[in-house]
Amino acid sequence: ETTQVGIVGGGPAGLMLSHLLSRAGIDNIVLEARDHETIKNTHRAGILETGAVEMLTDYGVDSRIKEIGYEHHGIDLRFNGESHRINFKELVDASVWLYPQNEVFVDLAAARSRDGGDVRYEHTVIGVEDAETDQPKIRYTDHEGNEGVIQARIIVGTDGSRSFCRRAIPSETRQEHKIEYPFAWFGILTEAPPSAEELVYANSPRGFALISQRNETVQRHYFQCDPDENPDDWTEDQIWDELQARVDGPDGFQLKRGPIFDKTVLKFRSFVAEPMRWGNLFLAGDAGHTVPPTGAKGLNLAFADVKILFNALEEFFKSGSTTGIDNYSETALKRVWKAQNFSYWMTSMLHTRDDATSFEARRAIGELQTVVGSKYGRQYLAESYCGWPHE
Numbered sequence: 001e002t003t004q005v006g007i008v009g010g011g012p013a014g015l016m017l018s019h020l021l022s023r024a025g026i027d028n029i030v031l032e033a034r035d036h037e038t039i040k041n042t043h044r045a046g047i048l049e050t051g052a053v054e055m056l057t058d059y060g061v062d063s064r065i066k067e068i069g070y071e072h073h074g075i076d077l078r079f080n081g082e083s084h085r086i087n088f089k090e091l092v093d094a095s096v097w098l099y100p101q102n103e104v105f106v107d108l109a110a111a112r113s114r115d116g117g118d119v120r121y122e123h124t125v126i127g128v129e130d131a132e133t134d135q136p137k138i139r140y141t142d143h144e145g146n147e148g149v150i151q152a153r154i155i156v157g158t159d160g161s162r163s164f165c166r167r168a169i170p171s172e173t174r175q176e177h178k179i180e181y182p183f184a185w186f187g188i189l190t191e192a193p194p195s196a197e198e199l200v201y202a203n204s205p206r207g208f209a210l211i212s213q214r215n216e217t218v219q220r221h222y223f224q225c226d227p228d229e230n231p232d233d234w235t236e237d238q239i240w241d242e243l244q245a246r247v248d249g250p251d252g253f254q255l256k257r258g259p260i261f262d263k264t265v266l267k268f269r270s271f272v273a274e275p276m277r278w279g280n281l282f283l284a285g286d287a288g289h290t291v292p293p294t295g296a297k298g299l300n301l302a303f304a305d306v307k308i309l310f311n312a313l314e315e316f317f318k319s320g321s322t323t324g325i326d327n328y329s330e331t332a333l334k335r336v337w338k339a340q341n342f343s344y345w346m347t348s349m350l351h352t353r354d355d356a357t358s359f360e361a362r363r364a365i366g367e368l369q370t371v372v373g374s375k376y377g378r379q380y381l382a383e384s385y386c387g388w389p390h391e
């Protein structure tokens with residue numbers, strides 16, 4: 001079997017790339033190891049930058065974002081028990097949308113099946129071969145265990161942070177840059193009314209907390225925890241008391257409690273693989289880089305990669321020019337490192353290390369005061385949060 005572009009990984013990045021390629025008349029096949037239901041039920045972050053929203057609404061995905069998503073004009077930074085609003089609209093004339101990543105997946109998967117896209121779920125890639133030649137191959141097994149081979153002109157790995165494609169690149173030809181963090185997030189979904197209209201990012205002596213939402217009846221909250229915390233060790237009351245303790249303040253901010261129906265511990269990592277290309281194999285999204293969740297850059301960054309890569313591939317297949325694909329890694333990595341910096345900055349400013357000295361804790365408050373106390377500080381945060389313009 002042959003195609004022009006073989007896409008390994010059918011999450012939002014892979015499906016968006018497939019959608020854009022098909023619209024441009026470029027043949028492609030997507031292989032995804034998981035089934036549709038599993039991906040649909042994998043809860044991830046819920047904030048989309050303007051540029052990511054535009055990709056969903058302008059390219060015919062028929063996303064429900066404008067109907068069931070919520071436009072947010074700002075966030076609150078909360079510390080010393082006080083909230084400080086960062087007003088995106090006023091500061092940088094931008095906004096973000098609250099719309100969970102699993103809905104993005106559902107919309108893209110629906111658009112792919114509507115348009116006759118070739119997306120094969122439960123297909124596990126077991127080999128990426130000859131990527132340094134013009135006839136790279138993907139070897140896979142389907143859900144019945146039958147083996148198959150797809151020969152493509154280009155292979156793209158959008159197969160997430162544990163990427164098979166990335167590991168197919170010889171280690172001598174790639175560099176890996178990473179840091180680990182001494183904490184994780186305890187995430188819950190609860191059936192309760194919203195506790196705040198927009199997101200609240202809270203720094204407290206007990207650690208970070210994030211008050212986020214899903215809709216009028218379901219809320220998403222997180223609090224900083226130990227990486228090897230076991231969600232089953234926590235009762236509902238303990239979780240609510242811990243969240244409340246981290247947002248307590250003289251203003252009397254109270255969380256609205258409800259039954260908790262999902263508990264997970266999310267591990268933190270910052271990671272970049274360079275370059276994001278080896279021969280005719282390209283990496284996009286989490287396959288090439290992972291950011292910690294603070295600031296919700298993961299999916300947004302993946303979409304930005306996809307846009308750059310799509311433009312480069314269109315140029316290549318239409319005119320034979322390799323300029324775009326030759327520049328892909330360098331162009332994409334510029335934004336990747338900006339997002340790494342932003343995510344790292346938000347993380348370090350808002351979290352509290354167990355071993356932090358009183359100096360370090362007070363310095364972080366000094367940093368938060370500097371940001372919220374200056375229009376330029378708030379503007380810097382707002383611009384980065386809403387997302388830099390796409391290439």
Ligand code: DHB
Pocket residue numbers: 044045046047199212213220293294295296
């Ligand atoms: C959500 C997750 C994030 O990491 C973030 O920064 C904002 C929102 C969320 O799941 O709603």
